[in-house]
Each structure stands twice: as structure tokens, then as C-alpha cells.
Amino acid sequence: MQRRHVVQYGAAGAGALALMLGVGWWRVDGPGAPKPAGQRPLPLSAMDFRLTDHEGNEVGPETLIGRPTMVFFGFTYCPDVCPTTLSDISGWLEDLGDEAARMNVVFITVDPERDTVEAMAEYVGYFHPAIRGWTGPANQVARAAEGFRASYERVPTEGGDYTMNHTASVFLFDAKGELVTMIDYHEPREFAVPKIRRALTEVVEGAT
Amino acid sequence: MKKLPYINGLTLVLLLSGMSIPAFAGSEDVVVENAWSRASIGVNRPGAAYLTVRNTGNEAVTLTGLTTPLAVMPQIHETKTNADGVSSMAPVGEMTIDAGESVALEPGGLHAMLMKLQNPMIEGETFPLTLTFSDGGEVTVEVPILGIAARGPEG
Numbered sequence: 001m002q003r004r005h006v007v008q009y010g011a012a013g014a015g016a017l018a019l020m021l022g023v024g025w026w027r028v029d030g031p032g033a034p035k036p037a038g039q040r041p042l043p044l045s046a047m048d049f050r051l052t053d054h055e056g057n058e059v060g061p062e063t064l065i066g067r068p069t070m071v072f073f074g075f076t077y078c079p080d081v082c083p084t085t086l087s088d089i090s091g092w093l094e095d096l097g098d099e100a101a102r103m104n105v106v107f108i109t110v111d112p113e114r115d116t117v118e119a120m121a122e123y124v125g126y127f128h129p130a131i132r133g134w135t136g137p138a139n140q141v142a143r144a145a146e147g148f149r150a151s152y153e154r155v156p157t158e159g160g161d162y163t164m165n166h167t168a169s170v171f172l173f174d175a176k177g178e179l180v181t182m183i184d185y186h187e188p189r190e191f192a193v194p195k196i197r198r199a200l201t202e203v204v205e206g207a208t
Numbered sequence: 209m210k211k212l213p214y215i216n217g218l219t220l221v222l223l224l225s226g227m228s229i230p231a232f233a234g235s236e237d238v239v240v241e242n243a244w245s246r247a248s249i250g251v252n253r254p255g256a257a258y259l260t261v262r263n264t265g266n267e268a269v270t271l272t273g274l275t276t277p278l279a280v281m282p283q284i285h286e287t288k289t290n291a292d293g294v295s296s297m298a299p300v301g302e303m304t305i306d307a308g309e310s311v312a313l314e315p316g317g318l319h320a321m322l323m324k325l326q327n328p329m330i331e332g333e334t335f336p337l338t339l340t341f342s343d344g345g346e347v348t349v350e351v352p353i354l355g356i357a358a359r360g361p362e363g
């Protein structure tokens with residue numbers, strides 16, 4: 001009687017534990033996992049898009065693998081966020097000095113209709129020389145944004161023009177193409193530069 | 209005939225003291241500082257200017273709009289970034305600045321959006337920007353044009 005109870009309790013306990021683990025798995029990693037609104041970007045190796053850089057070279061996510069990477073989405077008709085971010089990035093790169101030469105820094109337009117290769121070339125020319133400008137067909141820009149889990153939207157403005165709402169975070173990847181972290185819009189230099197250093201260090205660790 | 213000079217005198221006194229002060233209550237105490245802007249590429253893209261509006265007076269002032277010969281549609285806009293990191297811009301409309309307070313238009317928040325540029329914004333030049341207030345007062349500031357990659361009033 002006693003023993004049977006122990007066995008029964010034991011079985012019930014194991015069952016409960018298995019159930020809890022099962023429920024935990026289902027909710028965290030399984031099909032029940034929440035779909036977060038701000039999802040993490042895919043690794044660069046899992047992305048697939050074809051764009052053209054501001055010098056006319058064909059580029060894609062594989063172009064970035066092998067070196068740490070910083071990516072930002074924007075458009076050249078953007079009066080505030082984009083020049084602010086590109087000048088912030090330029091400042092961070094100046095702080096990094098020679099280390100900046102070991103990184104890919106890419107500005108991808110969300111407005112390919114106005115941002116031709118020539119427009120991108122002229123625009124990035126005003127910022128740090130490490131910054132590359134990527135543009136391409138609208139469907140390829142959409143695929144790139146999807147990979148980075150970035151969003152953008154065309155918004156008409158008074159007077160018949162339009163502007164673009166877009167993800168303004170800066171994405172940081174290590175040399176293997178794994179996301180390291182993101183830098184928020186206009187994040188102070190004292191937070192941004194150490195994050196970039198982390199992306200740079202993960203290369204060193206990966207290489208050993 | 210005898211009364212006329214007296215009335216004229218009174219009118220003059222009202223105009224000089226009593227009348228002129230209520231007409232511009234507040235805005236004559238507004239100081240605009242740290243004005244700067246970024247050079248533009250041509251005239252197709254909107255420009256942006258930044259400045260600080262300081263109300264040194266004892267009454268709140270309301271900034272109602274901007275005018276400049278440089279742009280057909282200058283407006284104060286605010287950049288907002290949501291929890292997903294998506295930035296958007298919207299016109300701010302009127303902006304009240306309490307006595308002793310100041311409002312900074314600077315990268316990351318408010319800016320004077322200069323839509324429909326009449327001329328390219330050339331680094332090293334300046335342009336006049338007039339702020340109009342609800343009391344009818346105006347404050348005009350010469351805004352220096354810095355490089356496209358400028359980060360603040362010092363370049």
C-alpha cells in the first residue's frame with residue numbers, strides 16, 4: 001500500500017515534470033513561442049538579396065561575411081535621421097581609428113526610386129570614407145529589409161512629396177555574420193563605440 | 209480745436225507705451241541661439257535647421273510658425289522612434305515655451321524642416337530664418353550652413 005503510493009507519486013511527479021518541460025519547450029522554443037514585434041535580424045548567411053553598391057559593384061549579404069559589419073537603413077532625401085545617423089557613424093569610426101578599416105559599413109536605401117547608384121555615391125561621399133551605399137530594385141531592397149527585420153513605409157508629405165518612415169537602428173554583426181547587437185537611433189557615443197568594439201573583438205575570438 | 213493736440217498726445221503715449229507692449233507681449237524676450245543647418249545636395253531634398261529658442265521673459269510665448277526666403281514650406285517637425293526602432297517625422301504645429309524655459313531643436317528630436325528649397329544650401333553661407341509668435345512678434349536669426357556631416361553648431 002505504502003510502496004504503491006510512493007510509486008504512484010513518483011510516476012505522477014515524473015509525469016508532471018515532463019509536462020512542465022514540455023510546456024516550457026512549447027512556449028519558449030516550440031510552435032507556441034511568441035512572435036516578437038521587433039524580431040532579431042537573421043544571420044547574414046541566412047539572408048538572400050542582390051543589390052548594387054555606390055561604385056556599381058554587385059553586392060549581397062555574402063559580401064559582408066568575413067569582416068565585422070555595421071548596417072543602417074535610410075534614404076538620401078531624409079533631412080534629419082539619416083544625416084544624423086551617418087554623421088554619428090562617421091564619428092564612431094573616427095574614434096575607432098585604424099580599427100574602422102577592418103569593418104564593413106553599409107547604408108542601405110529604403111527609397112530606391114529616388115536613390116539611384118549615382119545619388120548614393122554623391123551622398124555617402126560626404127561622410128566617412130568607409131561607408132558604402134547600397135541600392136537596387138525595390139523587391140531586392142524589400143528582401144534585404146526582411147532579412148534584417150527592418151521595416152519601412154512611404155508616407156506622403158504636404159506639397160506632394162513623400163518621406164519614408166524606417167527602422168533607424170544600426171545593426172552590428174560579427175565577422176561570421178551573426179548579430180552582435182543593435183545601436184539605437186542617436187545613441188550616445190559612449191554607448192555606441194563599446195558596442196562596435198564588441199563586434200570587432202568577436203572576430204579575434206572567432207579567429208583563435 | 210483746443211482739444212485736438214491733447215488727444216493726439218494721448219494717442220502718441222498709448223502707441224509708444226501702452227499699445228506697443230501688449231502687441232508683442234513675450235516674444236521680445238525670446239532669444240534664439242546655437243542656430244545651424246546642414247548643406248544640401250541641390251534643391252530636391254528637404255533641408256533641416258537646428259536652434260534653441262529661449263524665453264527670457266515672464267510670460268509664456270507660443271511659436272506659431274517659420275518663414276524664410278530659402279524654402280517655400282519651412283515647418284517644425286519632430287522625429288519619433290517607436291519601440292521597434294522605427295523613426296517617423298510629423299509636423300509639430302504650435303509650440304508654447306513657458307517663462308524662463310527653452311526648447312532645443314536638435315538632431316534626434318525637433319528640427320526646422322525646410323521643404324521646397326529655393327536655392328541649394330551651400331556650406332559657409334547663411335540664411336535668415338524668421339520665427340513668428342502668437343503675439344504677432346517675430347524673431348529673425350541668421351543660420352550658418354555647415355557641412356552635410358555636421359553634428360552640431362560647432363560642426
